[in-house]
Amino acid sequence: MMTYSTGLRSAVCATALFAGTAAHADLTAAEVWEDWKSQIMVAGDDVVTIGSEESSSGVLTVRDIAYSFSDPEVTIAATIDFMTFNEQSDGSVRVTMDDNIPLTITNENGGVATIIISQENLLMTVAGELAEMDYVLSADSYGITFQDYVEGDLTYTGDGRLIATDIDGAYTVTTGELRTTSGTSTTANLDLLMDFQIPGGQGQYFTAAAKVSGMQTQVEATTPLEANYENPENIFNDGFSIAGGYTIESTDYIVDSNIEGDQFAMSGSSAGSSITFDLSKDTVGYDAVASDLQASYQASEIPFPVDVTMGSYGTSFRMPLSRAEGPSPFGMSFEMIDLEVSDMLWDIFDPGQVLPRDPATLQIDIDGTATPMFDFLDPSQAEMMADSDMPFELTSVSLETLRIMVAGALLTGNGAFTFDNSDMETFAPLPRPEGDASFEITGLNALLDNLVAMGLVAEGDVMGPRMMMGMFARATGDDQMAIDVEVAPNGQVNVNGNRVR
Numbered sequence: 001m002m003t004y005s006t007g008l009r010s011a012v013c014a015t016a017l018f019a020g021t022a023a024h025a026d027l028t029a030a031e032v033w034e035d036w037k038s039q040i041m042v043a044g045d046d047v048v049t050i051g052s053e054e055s056s057s058g059v060l061t062v063r064d065i066a067y068s069f070s071d072p073e074v075t076i077a078a079t080i081d082f083m084t085f086n087e088q089s090d091g092s093v094r095v096t097m098d099d100n101i102p103l104t105i106t107n108e109n110g111g112v113a114t115i116i117i118s119q120e121n122l123l124m125t126v127a128g129e130l131a132e133m134d135y136v137l138s139a140d141s142y143g144i145t146f147q148d149y150v151e152g153d154l155t156y157t158g159d160g161r162l163i164a165t166d167i168d169g170a171y172t173v174t175t176g177e178l179r180t181t182s183g184t185s186t187t188a189n190l191d192l193l194m195d196f197q198i199p200g201g202q203g204q205y206f207t208a209a210a211k212v213s214g215m216q217t218q219v220e221a222t223t224p225l226e227a228n229y230e231n232p233e234n235i236f237n238d239g240f241s242i243a244g245g246y247t248i249e250s251t252d253y254i255v256d257s258n259i260e261g262d263q264f265a266m267s268g269s270s271a272g273s274s275i276t277f278d279l280s281k282d283t284v285g286y287d288a289v290a291s292d293l294q295a296s297y298q299a300s301e302i303p304f305p306v307d308v309t310m311g312s313y314g315t316s317f318r319m320p321l322s323r324a325e326g327p328s329p330f331g332m333s334f335e336m337i338d339l340e341v342s343d344m345l346w347d348i349f350d351p352g353q354v355l356p357r358d359p360a361t362l363q364i365d366i367d368g369t370a371t372p373m374f375d376f377l378d379p380s381q382a383e384m385m386a387d388s389d390m391p392f393e394l395t396s397v398s399l400e401t402l403r404i405m406v407a408g409a410l411l412t413g414n415g416a417f418t419f420d421n422s423d424m425e426t427f428a429p430l431p432r433p434e435g436d437a438s439f440e441i442t443g444l445n446a447l448l449d450n451l452v453a454m455g456l457v458a459e460g461d462v463m464g465p466r467m468m469m470g471m472f473a474r475a476t477g478d479d480q481m482a483i484d485v486e487v488a489p490n491g492q493v494n495v496n497g498n499r500v501r
Contacts, residue, residue, distance in 0.1 A: 029058060061084050065079065093125065137169050171183020180221070192253075194209070269293070306342060309340045316333045332365075398415070440483075472495050
């Protein structure tokens with residue numbers, strides 16, 4: 001719980017310095033800057049220094065804003081030559097800054113990496129009123145470029161760039177008991193390029209390129225007005241929360257490398273993807289989806305290309321994080337739909353094409369309710385959580401979806417159970433469940449026959465599974481069976497009406 005304080009403090013300070021998230025009482029240049037400065041200086045005088053401030057005719061110019069953060073392993077330093085805050089005739093304030101900001105990262109061996117943060121035609125205006133400030137920004141491009149790495153007599157150069165183009169965004173900062181920032185942005189393209197030759201590597205290299213098109217983002221963050229970033233472990237208890245995400249229209253990428261004799265190449269694409277997330281002292285959640293995925297892979301140890309396609313991929317989870325009087329929802333899901341691999345890969349273990357090569361699918365979706373017994377983001381409770389065998393009191397679990405389809409066989413299922421936490425003996429160490437679940441299986445006998453025919457499984461090895469199916473499953477058709485499981489209030493367990501416990 002205590003290990004992330006340095007990184008979070010550094011990230012917050014750097015974000016305040018370069019992004020300028022602000023809220024202010026008026027639209028004069030001086031007041032806009034004073035609020036920005038209050039955000040920046042939370043890092044402390046030992047981290048951020050300001051060279052000079054000059055004001056004339058509604059234009060405030062701030063020069064030599066220097067940021068320097070150090071820990072035993074790394075030192076990060078950057079300087080913004082100037083920022084200007086220009087009062088406009090419509091009552092807004094326009095903010096401009098240096099086009100190029102060099103940032104250096106020095107490691108414990110004295111090696112220095114130099115990165116250039118650059119922007120082209122960045123325009124930012126601030127309008128609104130004291131308690132609700134509206135920001136509008138645009139830029140032709142904004143990027144991060146690797147310049148070089150120097151350590152002793154070694155100077156290492158290469159091409160490393162991450163460039164966003166045609167950026168438009170708007171966000172609103174509302175100040176009350178807490179500071180809330182909410183906004184959206186669009187980016188036409190996000191381009192990544194990496195091309196590095198290994199010094200003295202006798203032809204060793206690493207190259208990669210990617211293009212993300214049609215990105216839209218949204219975010220809402222709430223921060224305490226006087227957050228203590230020196231000890232950020234308590235920031236969630238002070239009111240910090242964040243929620244947001246993005247959608248992407250398409251992604252394409254390619255990777256090629258030759259490192260220590262290992263050749264590797266990969267390319268791929270997806271038609272669209274999205275991510276949403278939220279984090280607060282009460283809950284954490286995450287949801288990611290991608291569709292129409294394609295990937296091709298080839299390496300020294302695999303003498304042929306491997307092609308993989310997938311109709312869609314997704315994963316999600318949600319978990320309560322704070323102690324409550326009653327149960328809170330949780331859940332998790334995972335899906336890979338219509339997964340296909342190239343025939344060359346199939347032929348390695350099925351050269352006779354015995355198994356059906358239909359697309360494979362895996363879907364599982366579990367929901368439930370539980371009562372946390374601790375506040376998970378409260379560092380004062382970390383020791384108690386570590387000593388606890390059961391940090392949650394489980395109330396209910398539902399299997400909303402289960403679908404596994406591979407090699408001609410299909411398994412589906414669903415069910416729901418509640419849990420009596422006053423009875424920890426019947427199913428110790430779990431609370432006593434009550435409920436039922438149903439499963440249907442199609443094509444399992446044919447799959448077992450095919451595995452035997454391929455020589456992957458001996459005939460005698462499938463007798464046990466067949467006998468178990470005969471005991472606990474009921475036939476519903478040709479190579480079709482069903483299994484119904486019930487847990488009664490008295491703890492009795494029945495499978496297809498037959499008591500097994």
